[in-house]
Amino acid sequence: MYSIKQVVEMLDIPSVTLRAWENRYQAVTPERTESGYRLYSHENVEDLRWLKEQTEQQGVSISHAVRMLKARKEKQLDDTLSVASGNTQDAFEKMKEQIYNALHDFQGERANALIDFGLSLYGYEVMFHQVLVPILIQVGDAWEAGIATVAQEHYTTHMISNRFYQIFHVFPVYSHLPKVLAFCPAGEHHQVGLLLFALFLRKNGMEVIYLGANTPEEGIISMLEQQSRVGLICLSITDKELISFSEELIERLRIVCPGAKFLVGGKAYERDPSLSKADYVMTEPAEHWQAWFDHVFTSMRSK
Missing domain, CATH: 1.10.1660.10 (Multidrug-efflux Transporter Regulator; Chain: A; Domain 2)
Incomplete structure (x- = not known):
């Protein structure tokens, strides 16, 4: 840049x-x-x-x-995108490759044009799950393998995350539902799962304050002291070394926001959900999220 x-x-x-x-x-x-x-x-x-x-x-x-x-x-x-024809999975792979290459070369305008085209063809859910999320995973793996630079990883994550944030404003907010705070605690840099879960909650009518990865504790506390109606606080971690810190953080945040429920998720909790004292431990795959939401929130939403 x-x-x-x-x-x-x-x-x-x-x-x-x-x-x-x-x-x-x-x-x-x-x-x-x-x-x-x-x-x-x-x-x-x-x-x-x-x-x-x-x-x-x-x-x-x-x-x-x-x-x-x-x-x-x-x-x-037009010359490079012939993704609308042929096998659908092949089309996803081709689109994913072209968007990844554009972002890898810092060609933001081209990447956004490709994403817009994909959204017009397949809609946001299919594009995010089949194309954009795999790109986030791919660039993270490439960075860990030394294939992608820090700048390329940050740029790709930033560009795709911005597309997630734009979708947040498409859905209506149901005032009877609690406001949600979603973040990854300090030291946790992987936010793909949290982004997806936040988008899922937003689609279901919940107002989501999304703070993203590596969020310092003082910023969380300051925000909670200024916000009202935060009824659900979501944390995501992939690093097992951060479990102890996250659990202690939850106890401190309960003092600041005593009426809120806490939800944790991420790979760190998948092997042993009992490690958390949160109200909800989300280890289920995405296709089960709606059943959980309906069980917990549908009666509130229908008011």
Whole structure:
């Protein structure tokens, strides 16, 4: 990823021109840091380089050059994506490979276009379970094997997680259901299972505050002190070494939020669910989650 200063130096395009191309013509869409600073991917830089060549060497106006660029990208997508035909599982594999490769090369716009195409074909549940979640697992395995860099793993996880968060706002919230807090405690960096479970709860009408991986205790306590109606607190851990810490954390959080129920899940608890004193220990596969939810919450939802 590159800052606007680095892009200006690489391409010899004034920063005021870059901003005008983005704001007026949507030439590229850089990422933003939490402070609002632009971060350009390699794909963004190559797109800007192509636009500069068109405007300076070919005499094309920037507005027309942007239209040409978008048409070019759409053609590339059509040429490489023939996933709608043939065996469905083969289609999933091909789409997964193309999205993974795009994210591996920091081509965020292409990856998002592929994801949008898949969502239009198969819907969010199939895409997440058959394509996006396997990509998260794949990049995590690649990082552990030394095949993917930390930057590639973080970028891929960030991009796909953002697609999960966007879906959160699609579903209605039932006010009679308790608010949910979901997080992985400090030291736990694997959040795939928690993301899926949070999305499942959100689909069933629960408002979910999703804090993600490696969440420090002080941030959790501060948030709980400011929030009302948090009735379910979900923790996920895969590392067995974190069980003792997590159980102690639950006891401390019970003091802060005495009316809440606690749910734990993740590989760390699969071998011995009795290790937890939480109200619910979720070790069942995803296809059993709905039966659990209906048993615990349906009477509240119907009010």
